[in-house]
């Protein structure tokens with residue numbers, strides 16, 4: 001490695017994935033610099049401090065399975081941990097890795113340029129942040145859900161009251177959670193009913209004087225099944241981590257849920273319904289990822305699941321007009337990310353909660369006093385935006401990334417995403433992506449599945465280092481074939497035929513109204529097999545010079 005470069009490798013992002021990647025590279029003897037736009041580590045868990053924010057993965061399967069010390073010393077307090085606890089966990093992990101010293105903060109990369117002659121990258125930071133740095137390799141752990149997206153509504157900045165996007169929530173200056181904001185005497189609006197909106201609505205309904213939910217397309221939500229983690233349970237988990245790891249590794253999405261291998265209609269109705277009842281009551285993604293194997297691919301089986309959940313919504317929401325508003329009509333159960341909830345539907349039975357159906361009365365503008373729809377001005381003290389992200393590719397698109405010949409990654413992706421294993425794009429040598437488009441970790445329990453990518457890439461880099469390799473890039477044909485594979489897998493699932501962030505649709509971004517195969521949905525075992533095969537065949541598909 002040439003000493004003319006500032007670093008052997010730069011890791012962008014200090015979330016769970018970036019921290020681990022930087023640690024692996026440092027332990028391998030690389031001169032590594034971690035750069036993070038925020039003032040501290042934690043990634044999404046640092047930014048998303050809205051009330052109600054918690055993991056939808058069982059606590060014990062979220063985190064660093066590879067770190068035996070952490071797994072044994074850490075005890076979770078809830079079955080599904082809340083944001084402050086997850087962030088505390090990340091801080092403890094960073095302490096064990098002693099990784100904070102390898103990062104610089106408040107360093108937002110705005111441009112990355114590859115130099116064909118030196119086979120190295122030049123990273124430039126947002127004005128005033130930092131001086132540029134050079135490095136042989138760049139590992140971008142930017143996060144698939146980190147590029148915050150506000151809605152396109154006119155007058156948004158004229159509102160006189162408080163307004164926050166959930167992913168840029170004010171922080172407690174000394175603790176791990178949110179700032180202490182008081183909504184108790186306030187008229188509050190929430191826009192957005194994805195996983196974030198659902199969690200936020202549950203909490204705001206407890207405290208707001210009045211909560212108005214501005215509802216566009218609802219989602220199919222199922223119970224989270226949270227509760228305190230008992231000491232007994234935690235002791236059991238700690239002595240059985242190998243089993244938990246194996247279960248996650250064998251599952252499609254890295255969670256401790258496995259599909260029932262039978263087709264839905266093969267099972268007698270009584271048994272089928274009893275199974276669905278059991279799954280509905282089960283924890284986490286039991287119903288979504290533990291359903292009958294054709295439930296997310298066969299339209300009739302999927303309709304059966306949707307009818308089952310619709311019935312639950314009608315039972316739980318007293319006002320049947322509101323219940324109908326909360327039942328999705330544009331997509332089937334599980335074809336978009338399923339939000340998990342705790343008494344979410346019961347919130348709509350409260351006197352202090354109302355719903356505005358944006359399909360019949362759209363928002364026309366935000367005014368200084370509130371939200372104007374086609375039929376009324378809703379006067380408000382606070383507007384909370386749970387409107388999501390420019391998902392999967394947004395964080396990369398927001399950096400000006402220039403590969404060979406000055407080609408912009410954004411321009412390439414505008415023609416259609418082409419990656420090899422979701423880890424690299426042709427024409428962008430030495431630039432690696434973690435948990436981006438087509439990555440096996442993006443449609444997965446992220447820390448569990450991103451560790452696989454980190455380990456795989458680290459091994460590849462170690463081999464390259466031994467062989468004196470200075471440049472790694474994928475063959476165009478390999479990237480085309482892998483991308484077609486992603487599209488084929490997605491095409492088999494109903495989620496590939498549904499508008500959501502999974503398929504790149506975003507109504508707040510110009511030109512994002514056509515579905516694309518953004519994810520690898522073949523599942524964790526298939527992705528691992530693919531990685532093993534490439535490695536065992538001398539990193540086939542990669543050009544290393």
Ligand code: NAP
Pocket residue numbers: 053054055056057145151152153191192193194195196197199214215216217218337358386387388389501507508
């Ligand atoms: P999201 O799923 O993209 O939901 C955004 C919501 O905002 C949707 O309900 C959307 O309505 C609405 N919306 C967007 N623009 C709007 C507009 N102009 N007017 C009215 N409504 C508008 O975003 P998210 O809820 O932040 O979740 C994103 C992902 O983050 C999740 O799918 C999940 O993977 C992850 N997440 C995880 C957790 C967890 O593990 N506990 C928690 C939160 C989030 P339409 O659907 O009609 O567009």
